[in-house]
Amino acid sequence: MTQPVVLHTVAEVHALREQLRTDGKTLACVPTMGALHEGHVALVSRGRELADVVIVSIFVNPLQFGVGEDFDRYPRTLDADVAALAGKAEYVFAPDVDEMYPDRVGGAPVPPQHAGPVGETFEGVSRPGHFDGMLTVVARLFDIVQPDVAIFGQKDAQQVFLVRQMVQTQQLPLQLEIVPTIREQDGLALSSRNRYLSEEERAAAVALPHALLAAAREAEQGGAAAVREAGIRTLDHYPLVRLEYLDLVDPTTFQSVSDNYQGPVTVVIAAKVGTTRLLDTENLERLHA
Known part of the structure; x- marks a missing residue:
């Protein structure tokens, strides 16, 4: 070629x-x-x-x-x-x-x-x-x-x-x-920084997509506060992961949404796995207040 x-x-x-x-x-x-x-x-x-x-x-x-x-x-x-x-x-x-x-x-x-x-x-x-x-x-x-x-x-x-x-x-x-984000088979978003992860850290890094998945599931019936909590709670199972933020933003303004917001949102997450800082995101069609 x-x-x-x-x-x-x-x-x-x-x-x-x-x-x-x-x-x-x-x-x-x-x-x-x-x-x-x-x-x-x-x-x-x-x-x-x-x-x-x-x-x-x-x-x-x-x-x-x-x-x-x-x-x-x-x-x-x-x-x-x-x-x-x-x-x-x-x-x-x-x-x-x-x-x-x-x-x-x-x-x-x-x-x-x-x-x-x-x-x-x-x-x-x-x-x-x-x-x-x-x-x-x-x-x-x-x-x-x-x-x-x-x-x-x-x-x-x-x-x-x-x-x-x-x-x-x-x-x-x-x-x-x-x-749309391209992911590994286990859901981790592809990133040039993934190469910095040790084997143990790489296994823990799936916490980010797992948190997004938990948030998406909660969004089928819950409001913004419940969706945030579902995502954050998922990270409790991954001690190597230090959350910097997980939030829901209005895709038209990139402002955090209120607890009674209804409509489409973007879930954003950043966390350090070891010394490597990773990002991920997911678009959700609708929240129910």
Whole structure:
């Protein structure tokens, strides 16, 4: 199978985009930080269904890592990632930091993006500034690639909400496509950070999808308070798991719902398993107050 062509500079991507326009072809972009797994491959597959050509960006963005987070430890596996995309994506965009943020070397500054109040909740509490950095790199990537469609995974629900909000607010001319979470056979959501888990921690990590399943079952008859409690209670059986939050949010605002709320919700959960921080999420059609 043919491996994707690897582009390293903005100029190369711009040349590609102009050629595709000349040829009348559409372009799907799959933004990633590399260390690709089957969840990423599912995003690429969806991109192939929606556009003529797929480009996968691989860039570990320093702006979205805080002090003490795993920026230096985050896996960088470009050769393996490119090999994994053989026959699946036509191009990989793998810039260095100076290419993405040219102001570091005397170039034009990249406009910063701000997540606003939603960016200060949930993930934003323990990772201040994370979503500003995430939106800044996504906006920069959209400006460089100018995709017809961009593909994201539902697992990072808060990220998805904020990217969608940015696209709508700035009226960016692209389609945003969200792909359901891809899971292991035991339900654990695929994540590049799963590789940090020991064998014992990996066994305990199923607490997250089990908590979501318990919440979903309770939602068939219970209200918000009961659904939260059902999810949290599940984690009592997993001493290696330290819950950071489990909550229900209105998918239109990403605000926590009241106990008498009725309607669709997104359940969000974050927990540390050993030293590894994992996220998961589930959309529920309706709560009954």
